[in-house]
Amino acid sequence: MHHPGPPRFCAVGETVELAPRAPDPDADYEWTLVEKPAESELSAPEAAVAEIEPDLPGSYRFELESPAGTHEQRVRVFPDVRRETSFDLDRTELPDHDPDEVSIMGPFNEHRFAREWPTLEGDTYRYEIEVQPGTHRYGYVPGEDFENAVWTNVEIPGPGRPRVRLEGKIEESDEAVTVTAEATPGTDSEYAAADLEVEFYADDRDPLSDDDLEIDGREVRIDLADLEEATRVHAVAVGERHSVADVVVVHPDGRVDRANDPPEWAEDAVVYEIFVRSFTDPASFEALERRVPYLESLGIDCLWLTPVLESPTEHGYHTTDYFDTAADLGTREEFASFVDRCHEAGIRVVFDLVINHTAREHAAFDMSAAQVPEYDDWYVWEPLEDVGIGAADLEGGRDADSPPSRVTTEERIEVADYYFNWHGIPNVNYDSLAVRSFFRAVVEEWVDVVDGFRCDVAWGVPHGFWKEVADLARDHNDEFLLLDETIPREPGYAEGEFDVHYDTTLYYALREIGNGQRAADDLLEAARAPEREGFPDWSLQMRYVENHDETRYLTDCGEAAQRAAVAAVLTLPGMPMIYYGQERGATEYRQRMPWEGDSRATTYHRRLVAARRDSEALSRGTLADLEYEADSERVVAFTREADAERVAVALNFGSDPVEVTPDVLVDSVDLVTGDELAVEDGTESPTLEVEDVVVVRLE
Incomplete structure (x- = not known):
């Protein structure tokens, strides 16, 4: 237990x-x-x-x-693979500030500012630290002015993480199961695939031990006569670094299940995110239910709702009651009715699970602030002098949204832990057994109501608890989906925890391509980043152009670039996500759904979703390069390949049509519009006129 x-x-x-x-x-x-x-x-x-x-x-x-x-x-x-480096910033990049009040924040301190302080060497702020190879994002904050923080990246050279994948099958004799590991070296590794070590481990929760595993190189043999119940076998590949571990479950009848694979339905799903209180007017579950035909018309099969539990805020991420829906949205029964209606339409519902923090108004926080013994350890309380703020910053209390604090019986001022400038949502303390028990009960409350969790601030909750959540969810429903929000992206969350991960790498690349800071060809480098970053091949990446935390792509990059970016998300591998309103011409990130908006854009989205749905290559195929000629850096082309189908995709982020000449023969019908293309025939390579996107089958 x-x-x-x-x-x-x-x-x-x-x-x-x-x-x-x-x-x-x-x-x-x-x-x-x-x-x-x-x-x-x-x-x-x-x-x-x-x-x-x-x-x-x-x-x-x-x-x-x-x-x-x-x-x-x-x-x-x-072994330790960290390297000494420094996170630097020219002081002139910050707005007017006091050098003594500049702090640095990032994943290394879990995005807490006013905790770590750089040195000023000439005109350069410098913070020295040991970090692993890869891309590291950090921000310098002038005083308490988080909104004017300056963010930048540093790339630390070194080998990437290897990858491993397990497959199992029963022997012809039906007497044993053989589990085989395939290992792949990481980017810039000096190891060849054959040189990687693979280590196998039995799971201590199961009856078999390591001694019961007959290991021969990259194979493990398990005698079924020794197997009275299912047992798990873990493996990790080792080069300069170690891989995310994979695991299979071996059953007494010889079946072998891959435990880390995402649900089958998620492999080609298209997600639609709704900011709940902006999609209908007024906002309610009943009103949402009446809009399901619209969701059907888009062709989506998964709906992600921003939080629907009781909260004092419009966005809902400040939770005050984890066991009931928000009164302004409707009852539990009305929510269940909405979910049922989505299921009738073939749409699964993903619930926004917010368990890194509670609202400052939550009863548990009030009692912890008042030092009620049973709740004293529900939050992390630190002495005022340790958190880099002064007593004056606490004046005004909760109404002024100053940092959450309390005065203890020892007359000491303490501040509750929080990330960024999120004063209204203090972090809960997962060192507390009571907190872990409470949030396990929250998961159990909703796991049978919805089809998945999008886990807010997943990087703030311990890996061990997410592994527990994943096992609990799959015990209830083996098709349950877990989507993480992690900053930065971290492959370790794929190890028995999450199925789908925010693809922030592609998101930033699309923004920079859209506003002309990068060439469109960089799209493919960004799309392949998960492999370089060490994500295992079973991971799905959620790909998007905007969400409820970001400005609208249309506003930042313009209509032409948006059409190409949307097409990229819906034609690349991964799980594409459409944020409500982007298909109706929305320009503000949480605005009312523009039901009277741009139906041309909606038709465009519908056609892209339909093309993805109708093409095995687009929905499940691999990504490959395409040789082509085009007179614009605003154009990129690639192929998607499945067993029975190959398609070519050409995207144009610019405002003027561009002629693209691939080096292969293509069909003349655009899979997005269904129209015959204006193809300028050549002996070998036809020329395509690309306005925003063209998708054609290869001959």
Whole structure:
């Protein structure tokens, strides 16, 4: 019952959370460290929930004594790959400011400003840090002026993460199952695929141990006579770095399931996001239900709703009651009726799960601020002097949206933890057994009502808890979808946690291409970034041009670029997402749905969705290069390839039509419009006139 979960994998310099699952807040839990590398100075944590930071590569084994018995948690630690670097910024890039009040924020400090302070060397702010190879985004903040923070990236050279994939099959004798690992080296790795090591591990929650795995190179043989119940086998590929681990489930009858694969329906789904209180006027579940025919007409098969639970805000991300719908939207029964109506239309519903924080008005926060003993540890409280703000910043209290604070019985001022400048949503404390128990109950409350969770600020919740959520959700519904919002994108969230990930890499590339800062050919580099970033091949990337947190693409980049960007999202691999109103000409990011808006744009979206739906290559095919000629940097072309179909896609981000000449023969019918193309015939390579997008089959 309280088993802490699967084997964990990390590198020196990273942390791993140890925690019992489904904990009893009133029970006692005790950790013991029973195995570690000989020179390691790591000790067992004293609390039931704790983050450990292993100090040496090797294997660590912990035991958890719980009311349900003794459980084992293994942690495999790989060498440190961090490199010393500095996050720099020219002081002239910041608006007028006091140099003594400039702080830096980023993933390394979980986006908290006024905590880390750079040095000023001449005219350069500098913050030295050790980070892993890859792209790192950071921001410099002048004082409390978060809105005028200056963000930039630094690229740290080095090898990317390898990847591994497991496949299993029953032997012809029906006596055993063989699980085979395919390993692929990371970008810029000195390892060839054949040189990568693959390590296999049994799952400590299951009856088989490592000794029961017959390992031969990259194959594992499991004798079915030894298997009385399903067992999980994990694998990790190792080069200069380690991969995201894969896992399969082997059943006594010889079946082998891939546990990390997303639900089958998600492989070619098109998502539509609704900002709930702006889609209808007035906003209600009943009003949403009456708009389902419109959603059907778009051809979408998955609907993502921004939060629908009780909240004092219009956007809903400040939750005050996790077990009831917002009164202004309607009752639980009306919400269920809306979900049922979506299901009748073949549309699955994804629920916005907000469990990194609560509203400042939540009852638990009030009681924690008042130091009610049972709630004292629900939030992280820090002394005022440790958080980089002064007492004057607290004047005005909650009504002035100053940082959340309390005065303790020891007459000490404490500030609750929060990210960015989000004063109204203090972070909950996942070191608290009561918090973990509470939010597990929240998941159980809604997991049978909807078809998936979009998990807000997923990067603020521990990996261990997301693994617990994923197992819990799949126990209820093996087709349940989990979508993460992580800043930055992190491949580790694909390890037994999330099916779909925000593709911020492609998002930023589309913006820069759209406003002319980058050539359109850079689109393909961005589309292939997940592989360079170390995401495993089972991961889906949610691709979009805008969402409820971003300005409208139409406003920033113009109509011509928007049409190409939308076409890119709907013709590239991944899970495309349409943000309500982009198909009606919306120009403000949370405006009322422009029902009387641009129907030409709506028709364009419908045709793109239909083309994707009707083409196996567009919906599930691989991405490949296409040789072509075009007299514009605003144009990019590529192919999508499936077993029975190959298509060519040409996109034009510019405002004038461009002639594109591919080096292959193509069909003359545009799959988006259904029209015969104006093709200028040549002996080998026809020329296509591309206004925004052309999609044609290859002959």
